[in-house]
Amino acid sequence: MLKSIWFIVNIALLKGCFAETPETYLLKSHSLPPDLNFMPTLGNGHLGYTVFGDAIFMNGVYNGAGGNSKRARIPNWLNISSEVCDRFGCASGEDVEVNGTSYEMDLRDGYFRERTTYRKLGFTVEQRTYTHKFYNRALVYEVVVTRLDSRNTRANAPKFLKLTQYPGNSSDAFDFVLVSNGSSSSGDYRTLRGRTKVLEFEKFQTDPQEIFVLFSQSLEQPLQVQWPTWQEQLSYSIIITMDRDESVARKELQDVLKLSSRTLLQKHTESWNSFWDNEFSIELKGDALELSQIVNAGIFYLVSSLPSINTNQKNEPFYGLSPTGLGRGNLEADYQGHNFWDTEIWMLPVVTQFGLEYAKQVLDYRHRKLEAAKYHANATGYKGARFPWESAYTGTEVTNPCCPEVAQQEIHISPDISFALQRFYSQSLDKEWACNTAWPIAAEVAKFLVSRASCDDSQNMCHFLKVMGPDEDHPDVNDNVYTNAVSKIALDFAEWLGPMCGNTSTELFERWRELSDRLLILQxxxxxxxxxxxxxxxxxxxxxxxxxxxxxxxxxxxxxxxxxxxxxxxxxxxxxxxxxxxxxxxxxxxxxxxxxxxxxxxxxxxxxxxxxxxxxxxxxxxxxxxxxxxxxxxxxxxxxLIFGYGGLDFGRVGDQFSMIIRRTLTPPNVDEIHINSIPYEDAKCSFTIRFQSSEIVCWDRFGPGFQMVQDQRRTFLGRSFNFTHRNEDPPIEISFLR
Known part of the structure; x- marks a missing residue:
């Protein structure tokens, strides 16, 4: 078995294996943010952490009862610092010239790097950290030290690397026990088993959650690695793997340790490069470097909380997107890692553009928690499914005890989810998914809305009383116009979807239609x-x-x-x-x-x-x-950027779903926006947005072809097409021939 220490004969060989990162994907600073909460958050949908933070979090692992449930904090054993020492002492900040340290977030390759040059002492230290995108149970820390000048006497003095962990305080969420104190050299690994201390809701969680943490190398005490004088470069890696299943975490560590550090990093960067090149990216042309970096960083941080599609081992079920992502969640400022309407209304429309499979995994969380939503409706005196304002592991209500009125009144989250289901179907056109996943949710949400409404037969009008809309400064109001509007959309979608999925209950559909027609929209x-x-x-x-x-x-x-x-x-x-x-x-x-x-x-x-x-x-x-x-x-x-400036939409007009292209514009200082891949059913489209026009290119390898409707005129486009739409032209609708 390979040991966890790898020597690199020529660091230039390592650097030569990877293309230089474009400026739009490289965030470089010579100073850290005043508030370290604003360090990059790294993740892969299974594990996440914030660089230099004291916590690692795992998908779906929470601790605490009800509103006290929050992501279960795992000490950040990957927060490691490296020092180069010799008989004179260890290099310190005093030995570093101004701007001698750079901090870089490489968005394209998906890792954070800290590089310090000790010019007078004759060496550089580069530390990398990342959550592996392919081996997604693995967290990686690597340090590479390089001599600058072999003629420097001090540089040639015998040295050693001193590695020290700063994981933060012990976790208040887990009881950790040592299962094994072995090492990779003996064929075993230091292994911890952790069990959460408090159940979220016993009806839907009978046992504590259990995780296993395996280490390629123990760092309970600072580790010293000798750096021989004859060696130009030294590389040392620490690998940590985690999973609910010890055998999964063990296999991941074994598979990773078969690789050289060069190959391990390459597998990670290939996964990230494949995402940018083949799944989704936005390129801005013009005087827009900073905006391009903001766009790329936004995509990166969002994708980092999503499951990787291609992984070494099968993914676990996904537990949704919280407002601050997988790498945060044990603080109130992080919303405890809970799921809100933020998932469906704010994040999911963008996630869908990354790929339909990403969106399905997000929505599958709601489908798996449907029984909990039905329980919640019944427990609060209503029928159907009432999705809680905040949910976590069990899918039951976990809103902070500080704010009971929020949990009681923000009922719009249930029709928000139905709206998201319709919007996703408009783009995926996946009937099997619609009937297996969307219909059960849409139907139960419609039943809840009917039971929650208050109707006045004398005025032929219905209301939602004592609610709170998105504006949380105004609780306990009647007929919040957003709540009523999104509820109408949810009721209409359920009525439309039912017959397509084989439901023939006309009485049920009439009840939904009646509420939709009578629901008051204030004007x-x-x-x-x-x-x-x-x-x-x-x-x-x-x-x-x-x-x-x-x-x-x-x-x-x-x-x-x-x-x-x-x-x-x-x-x-x-x-x-x-x-x-x-x-x-x-x-x-x-x-x-x-x-x-x-x-x-x-x-x-x-x-x-x-x-x-x-x-x-x-x-x-x-x-x-x-x-x-x-x-x-x-x-x-x-x-x-995509739907506003891009004029892009997916929607239903009657019984026909289409991709809709309206007028386009570009933001200030941007000449052109190019989106390399937009999914549309089984087809892939690219989209170029200019100030007064847009160009869309679509290719459907196996389908019957596209048709375009513009001003009532229908045009057959074939299985692939390249079409330019000008702002003075009427909107176009592109759909599949069926």
């Missing part, structure tokens, strides 16, 4: 706008995007009423609102052809929210407290 006829809820007074401050969402993403109302909504609520939304709010104003202004305002709000949506060093997003603008690695804000920002 002020004098001012021609939608009051956010009953009794809303114009110019009352609101927290975030709420009513304006009736335009995009709901496409419920894009009339002059919606334009007035934008005008009124733009002046009423508080400045400390979350990042995605301004992105949604931008997307909606683009729909309403208010291009100057769209550009202003687009820039407002990221410039005050992205920290400069590693383009990590904050929930709130500089000067306000908020979450770090805010994937929700990234999702809103990327949606505006």
């Amino acid at each position: 002020d006829e004098v001012l021609n706008y939608h009051p956010q809820h009953q009794g809303y007074i114009l110019n009352t401050t609101v927290k975030q995007a709420d009513t304006i969402l009736l335009g995009y993403p709901l496409r419920f109302d894009i009339s002059s009423t919606h334009l007035n909504d934008l005008r009124f609520y733009a002046n009423a939304t508080r400045e400390s609102g979350p990042a995605m709010t301004w992105s949604m104003f931008s997307a909606n202004y683009l729909v309403s052809r208010q291009d100057k305002l769209a550009n202003e709000y687009f820039e407002r949506g990221y410039k005050s929210y992205v920290r400069p060093e590693f383009k990590v997003w904050s929930e709130t603008p500089l000067g306000y407290e908020g979450s770090a690695n805010f994937l929700t804000g990234i999702g809103g920002f990327l949606q505006t």
Whole structure:
């Protein structure tokens, strides 16, 4: 068996195996963020951590009862520091010249690197850390030291590497016990077994969760690795693997240790490069370096919380996307790693563009937790399925005890999920998935909405009373217009989907149609706008995007009423609102052809929210407290780029689902946006967005071909086509011949 120490004869050989990273994918700084929460978060959908942080988290592993449930913190044993020492002592910061240390996040290759040059002492130290994208149970730390000048007497003095772990305090979530204290050289590995201490909800979790942690090398005490004077370079790696199944973690470690450090890194970078080249990337042309880096970083941080599609061993079921990702989650600022409406409304539309399989794994979490949602509806006095405002391992309500009104009143999450199911089907056109996954959820959500509504037969009107919309500054209101609108969409989708999936219950469908028809949508006829809820007074401050969402993403109302909504609520939304709010104003202004305002709000949506060093997003603008690695804000920002400026949509008109191309625009200083891959059923499309036109290229290898509808004219396009749409032309609808 290979030992965990590998020597590299020529470091140039290692560097020569990898192409130079383009500037748009390389985030380099000579200083760290003042707040280390804004260091990069790395992950692979199974494991995640924040660089220099004290915690590792595993997909779906939570500890705590009810609202006290949070991601179970595993000490960050990968947080390792390396020092080069000799008989004179260890190199220190005093030996480093100004800007002698660089910190780099390589987004294209998927790893973080710290490089320090000790020029007077005659060597460099490069430390790398990453969650492996292919061997996704593995976390990797590697240090490479290189002599600069063989003539330097001090450089040639006998040296050793001193490796020290800084994992943080013991975990309050696990009871860890030592299973084995072996080492790779003896054919065994240091192994810990951890069991969570507190069940989330006993009805749906009978036993604690159990994980196994295996180490290629124990670092309980600082480790010393000798660096012979004849050796130009020295490389040393620490591998940690984790899984619920000890045999899976063991096989992963064994498979990894068969590889050289060069090959191990190469397998990782190949997986990331394949994603950028074949699955999804956005290229901006123009004077847009910083914006390009922000776009690429946003995609990277979002993908890092998703399961890898191709892995060494089969993935476990996925437990959803939380607002700050898999690498965070044991703090209130991280929303304890819970799932919210953020998943379906803010992140999923972008995740779907990465590939349909990514989106299916996200939505499968909701399908697996349907029974818990039905239990929640029944326990709160209703029928059907009521998805909790916050969910984690069991799928039951885990909202923080601080805020019971949020759990009781934000009922819009259930129709939000139905809306997301419809939006995904519009793009995937996967009937088997729709009937097996979407229909059971959509039907039970519709039943819940019927049981939750209050109807007044004398006025032939229905209401949702005592609710809270996305604007959490206004609890206990009636007829929040967003809640009612998205509920109408959910009811309509369930009614449409039922017959396609073989359900013939006309009585059920009529009940859903009746509620949809009678559900009140507030509108002020004098001012021609939608009051956010009953009794809303114009110019009352609101927290975030709420009513304006009736335009995009709901496409419920894009009339002059919606334009007035934008005008009124733009002046009423508080400045400390979350990042995605301004992105949604931008997307909606683009729909309403208010291009100057769209550009202003687009820039407002990221410039005050992205920290400069590693383009990590904050929930709130500089000067306000908020979450770090805010994937929700990234999702809103990327949606505006793809669907707002891109004019792209997937939707249902009657019984026909189509890809819809409307007018396009480019953000300030951007001449062109190129998206290399958009999935559409089994087809792949590329999309190029220019200021006054767009070009779409699609290829469907096995299908019957595409047709285009424009101004009622139908045109057969074949199995592949290249079409340019100009802004002065009517919108086009592209669908499959069936």
